Amino acid sequence: MPVVSAVLQTSFLGDMILTTPLIERLAAEGPVHVVATPANAGVLANHPAVAGVLVFDKRGADRGLGGLRRMAQRLRRIKADRALLAQGSSRTAALAWMAGIPERITFDTSGGRLFTTRRVPYRRDLHHAARLWQLGNAAGRDDVPPPLRPSLHPGPADHASVQALLDRAGVSAQEPLIALAPGSVWATKRWPHYAALAAELVRSIGHRGERIVVLGAAGDAPLAAAIASAALEAGGAPVVDATGQLSLLGSAALLGRCRVLVTNDSAPLHLASAMNAPTVALFGPTVPAFGFGPLAERHTVVEHNSLDCRPCHAHGPAQCPLGHFRCMRELSPAQVAGAAHALHG
Ligand code: SF4
Known part of the structure; x- marks a missing residue:
């Protein structure tokens, strides 16, 4: 039955x-x-x-x-x-x-x-x-979970919306993509150096032709604009701004085309896990031990390992209670770019 x-x-x-x-x-x-x-x-x-x-x-x-x-x-x-x-x-x-x-x-x-x-x-x-x-353990015993990864299933319309976005941006089918997801509902989960990271990536990968694409909600458009202008100033190709352009499954479909995602401890991290997209995850006031770390086969966590104040909040406080925000400020663009390069080769 x-x-x-x-x-x-x-x-x-x-x-x-x-x-x-x-x-x-x-x-x-x-x-x-x-x-x-x-x-x-x-x-x-x-x-x-x-x-x-x-x-x-x-x-x-x-x-x-x-x-x-x-x-x-x-x-x-x-x-x-x-x-x-x-x-x-x-x-x-x-x-x-x-x-x-x-x-x-x-x-x-x-x-x-x-x-x-x-x-x-x-x-x-x-x-x-x-x-x-x-929770689904019918026997009621404490069973041992196998290695797990979430799953999502973008449909033809989601893939078509991604293709249309990339076509409008003049991105060819072979052009490799690096995704940045700078947003988060929680203010202190937002790493403040994404624009500097874009410049760093352009300097280090420009000759290989990767394009930067920015993922996020419509409210993340100002962050995408700052990233785009930093990349242009560094001599890079125009950044693809996908903020507010795609459905959730459209964003998942786009991640399926990216060589690597750099993200905060936020929803795009889990979208990437579901699509098994290589992930660099930046943790500040929270820690992966809370149970929300990346599950893509290839992933790296970048975090400050010598701060006694971490973690300070289950989600991320509205502002740093100590005022210095060192957990995020001191993660350098060079360090994060290095982690991204190591993942996508
Ligand atoms: S108290 Fe520490 S962990 Fe919390 S936001 Fe400030 S620097 Fe980050």
């Missing part, structure tokens, strides 16, 4: 991407439906392990008790045997309970655990993808 699963993941984009190994695990036993935010739902398009996506606009149309009730009715219709509360808030746990899903599983540290029927240990020593994967 197939087991119908509902995975509730309404957290950040990176968390959704890291939930895909769990979704694949559950799909071996039956159809998997995913409850996602409007911002993240699109990243699951074309995924062969996903039977359906229910969009839960918890801060908009579905906010409040009325919205929760409506969402619970929609969720009830899929007749799930079990709910996996990957985000684990009281709201999503209450949603699964109101939808009448008999088995409700979350971490033993989750705020909504009182609404659940089984709690799985939250293993701080594991990568978050592995922690989430353990």
